[in-house]
Each structure stands twice: as C-alpha cells, then as structure tokens.
Amino acid sequence: MPELPEVETVRRSLLPVVLAKPISSVDIFTERIVQNRPADEFRDLLVGRSFVDLTRRGKYLLFALEGGWELVAHLRMTGRLIYYSSPSIPLAKHTSAVFRFGAEGELRFEDVRKFGTLDLVPAGDYRSVKGLYTLGVEPLSEAFTLDRFQELVHGRKTKIKSLLLDQTKIAGLGNIYADESLFMAGIHPERSAESLTAEELERLHTAIREVLQLAIEHQGTTFRDYRTGFGREGSFQNQLQIYGKKGEECPRCGVSLQYRKVAGRTSHFCPHCQREQP
Ligand SMILES: [Zn+2]
Known part of the structure; x- marks a missing residue:
C-alpha cells in the first residue's frame, strides 16, 4: 500500500504536468471510486476547470481546482495516478477513472483492487472525508517536533507500532516505514x-523523519503495484533494512530477523537489536 513517500513521489511527479490544463472530459469506469456525490455531478463540476495546485496530507493527494473546489484522491491498496501525454496509449485493464486535458494528455486512475477513492469538496472543507478530517501531524513538517511526539506518546x-500506524496521531506512516523506523531506532x-x-x-x-526522507529520495518502495506519476517503479525496496526480510540476517548484528503480527500487521524486527524488554 502506498505510504507517505510513495504518495509524495506521485505528487512531485504529477505537479509539473497536470496544472493549468482545462479538464475537457472525465470518464468514470468504477462508479464507487467517487465517494461523496453522484458520478455525473462529480463530472459536471470538474469539466472546464483546471487544477491549480497539488499538495499532500498523509496518504491523501489534494488537487486544488479553479472556483474553490478540491479533488481529494486516496490510492488505498493498489491505486495508481499516472499521467499519459498521449490519449492513444490504450487504457490499462483496471482503469477506474480518466481526466482528459484535451490535446494536453490525461490523468488516469488505475486500480486493480478498486479500493481507491475520489472526493470532490469545497476547498479545505474535509468534513465529508473522515480519514482526512481526522489526520494527525505531518511527520516531515516543522509541526512534528520532539515535544509534539512526546505529547502523542x-x-x-x-x-x-500501533501508535505509529494510527493516522489520527501521525499522518502517512504505514507498515513498511513504521518497521524500518523502529529498527533504525532499536525499538521493539x-x-x-x-x-x-x-x-x-x-x-x-x-x-x-530520516526513513521517510530517504524513501522519498528513492521515489518510494515498489513491491508490486506502486508506480510514480509517470508509471515508473520506486527503488527504496533495495534500501530496506528489515521489512519483508524474515529469516534473513540482521544487517546490524547478523541475528536472524523475525516477524510477528502486531496491530493486525506483519511486523519485522531483530530480536537482538530491538529488545522486547528494555
Ligand atoms: Zn540485529
């Protein structure tokens, strides 16, 4: 599932290619992708407007539109938002939605599992998007001070591990970067x-902060589905220290890495470097 570094990479790759291009048409192939209003109303509100900015909160992408609207996208498990410069490139089988910019290319939402979502809201009004409305602090922002972290804990x-995954506390961390952060800090x-x-x-x-920053520099982690806004794979999977490496040697001490279900998620750790009892 895309986490903060993957979503941030998508944002950075799309930013130079999707702004200031009037949306000429919108196709919705999976009706339930549009969450908070009927699909035809969603289309009518979008057509003719341009995206004027693209920001991120946690794992949400926020496309600001002309006229005081905002398109909120969440990739969930397998979603991809990819820009195609030519409409002649055939649609992928699992395309859920397409935003066309006339002769200026198109933005496609591709999603094998179809859990991805799109919401159209008045700019900054996130009351109808619960997960966004209740999001916690942005870990790469200045607001995420050590004091703030101490208050949360x-x-x-x-x-x-559960606390790190709780989006209402810290926004954007998922299983991969929670495990990598805990290993780097030597905490079970x-x-x-x-x-x-x-x-x-x-x-x-x-x-x-270091793990997230490093992962962004490597354009995120691609195990299977995740791609950048240009359809490329990330490379942080080659830098991972312990995630997905059960049974392999700890890169720090050589002890065999273990995993266990924590908060319903498979959690990787080194039993020597990350002691259960402090
Ligand atoms: Zn170790």
Whole structure:
C-alpha cells in the first residue's frame, strides 16, 4: 500500500504536468471510486476547470481546482495516478477513472483492487472525508517536533507500532516505514508507547523523519503495484533494512530477523537489536 513517500513521489511527479490544463472530459469506469456525490455531478463540476495546485496530507493527494473546489484522491491498496501525454496509449485493464486535458494528455486512475477513492469538496472543507478530517501531524513538517511526539506518546499503553500506524496521531506512516523506523531506532514494535525513554523517543523521532526522507529520495518502495506519476517503479525496496526480510540476517548484528503480527500487521524486527524488554 502506498505510504507517505510513495504518495509524495506521485505528487512531485504529477505537479509539473497536470496544472493549468482545462479538464475537457472525465470518464468514470468504477462508479464507487467517487465517494461523496453522484458520478455525473462529480463530472459536471470538474469539466472546464483546471487544477491549480497539488499538495499532500498523509496518504491523501489534494488537487486544488479553479472556483474553490478540491479533488481529494486516496490510492488505498493498489491505486495508481499516472499521467499519459498521449490519449492513444490504450487504457490499462483496471482503469477506474480518466481526466482528459484535451490535446494536453490525461490523468488516469488505475486500480486493480478498486479500493481507491475520489472526493470532490469545497476547498479545505474535509468534513465529508473522515480519514482526512481526522489526520494527525505531518511527520516531515516543522509541526512534528520532539515535544509534539512526546505529547502523542505520553501515558499511552498502546504498542508503539500501533501508535505509529494510527493516522489520527501521525499522518502517512504505514507498515513498511513504521518497521524500518523502529529498527533504525532499536525499538521493539510491541513495546508500550509510554515505556519508551526520552532517549528512545528522540531516536525514534529522528528515525521516522530520516526513513521517510530517504524513501522519498528513492521515489518510494515498489513491491508490486506502486508506480510514480509517470508509471515508473520506486527503488527504496533495495534500501530496506528489515521489512519483508524474515529469516534473513540482521544487517546490524547478523541475528536472524523475525516477524510477528502486531496491530493486525506483519511486523519485522531483530530480536537482538530491538529488545522486547528494555
Ligand atoms: Zn540485529
């Protein structure tokens, strides 16, 4: 599933090619992709307008439109937003929606599992998009200070891995980058959040930001479905330290890496570098 670095990579790749091009038509092939209004109303509101900005919050892409509207996109499990400069390139089998820019190419939402979503909202009014409305702090922003992180963790008995995955606390972390951050910081995923020492919290705070930044530099992690806005694979899968490497040697100490279900997600860790009991 695309996490913050993948969605940010899609944003950066699309930004130079989708702005200031009037939308000439919109095709919706999967009706349920449009969440908060009927598909025909969605189309009518979009046609004739241009995207004027493209930003990101957590795993959401926010396309600002002329006239005070905003298109909110979430890729969920297998969604891809890809720009095609020529409409003559055949549609992929699992295309859910197409935004055409006349002779200026088109933006296609491709999605094998069809869990991806599109919402059209008045700019900045996210009340109808619950996951976006309740999003927590942006981990690469200045607002994510060590103090803020300490406040989020303070007095919480929940497992630290669960807390990292909670989008209402920190926006955009998923299974891959939570595991990589915890490994970098040397913290077991099942430690209770409140048990972390000030030093461990500082290490984890730094690790989260470093891992995300590094993954963006490598254009995200492609295991199967994720592609950039130009349809290319990311390369951070070649930099991963422990995610998906159960049974392999820990890159730091050589002990065999383990995995366990934590918060319903397969969590990878080194039993030597990430002690269950501090
Ligand atoms: Zn180790």
